Amino acid sequence: GAVVSQHPSRVICKSGTSVKIECRSLDFQATTMFWYRQFPKQSLMLMATSNEGSKATYEQGVEKDKFLINHASLTLSTLTVTSAHPEDSSFYICSAGRGTQYFGPGTRLLVL
Amino acid sequence: RKEVEQDPGPFNVPEGATVAFNCTYSNSASQSFFWYRQDCRKEPKLLMSVYSSGNEDGRFTAQLNRASQYISLLIRDSKLSDSATYLCVVNRNAGNMLTFGGGTRLMVKP
Numbered sequence: 363g364a365v366v367s368q369h370p371s372r373v374i375c376k377s378g379t380s381v382k383i384e385c386r387s388l389d390f391q392a393t394t395m396f397w398y399r400q401f402p403k404q405s406l407m408l409m410a411t412s413n414e415g416s417k418a419t420y421e422q423g424v425e426k427d428k429f430l431i432n433h434a435s436l437t438l439s440t441l442t443v444t445s446a447h448p449e450d451s452s453f454y455i456c457s458a459g460r461g462t463q464y465f466g467p468g469t470r471l472l473v474l
Numbered sequence: 475r476k477e478v479e480q481d482p483g484p485f486n487v488p489e490g491a492t493v494a495f496n497c498t499y500s501n502s503a504s505q506s507f508f509w510y511r512q513d514c515r516k517e518p519k520l521l522m523s524v525y526s527s528g529n530e531d532g533r534f535t536a537q538l539n540r541a542s543q544y545i546s547l548l549i550r551d552s553k554l555s556d557s558a559t560y561l562c563v564v565n566r567n568a569g570n571m572l573t574f575g576g577g578t579r580l581m582v583k584p
Contacts, residue, residue: 394570396570396571396572404576405561405574405575405576405577406518406561406574407574408571408572408573411571453515455517455518457572459570461506461570462508462520462523463520463570463572464520465517465518465519466517467516467517468516468517470515
């Protein structure tokens with residue numbers, strides 16, 4: 363079946379630094395990938411749609427300059443959290459798929 | 475009103491019990507419906523798609539009522555390993571953007 367990977371699985375950083383998270387589709391090409399965020403005891407919230415070869419589409423309330431998305435190839439999308447602050451600490455998950463969406467294992471970000 | 479609403483639970487049931495979860499969605503244009511399972515601190519995993527005619531996969535039965543914008547999941551003969559959060563998921567449009575319900579937590583006890 364479809365497999366989506368994410369790297370890193372866990373990251374701890376200091377406030378003000380930038381963190382890059384990678385999402386890869388391992389056995390299929392994905393022109394579109396999705397980035398979600400999940401805070402403790404809450405459900406997943408869509409942050410943005412990553413489009414291969416064009417600009418990402420951001421959900422209302424998500425700052426595009428804060429969360430930079432690059433989808434340079436059909437198997438890789440990256441999310442960079444710029445100038446991270448403690449309130450950005452969350453579980454970031456990507457998904458991809460044709461029809462049915464498969465989720466990466468997630469990246470747990472802790473900003474100190 | 476949330477786009478997808480679920481009772482958060484928790485539902486505490488003994489092994490072998492039958493348990494049902496319900497979900498309502500607000501966007502009548504939604505085309506695809508799913509139940510995902512999420513274990514603690516893990517990513518969601520697809521449990522099953524939901525079809526208008528209703529569908530069954532082993533101990534799991536899903537039903538959709540488009541007129542009432544209502545989705546259900548029935549789990550028979552609950553196992554300890556069924557303990558998880560069950561997410562009702564609806565696609566937002568004809569594409570693959572998904573909207574998640576808040577999840578219903580199930581705890582199956584010996």
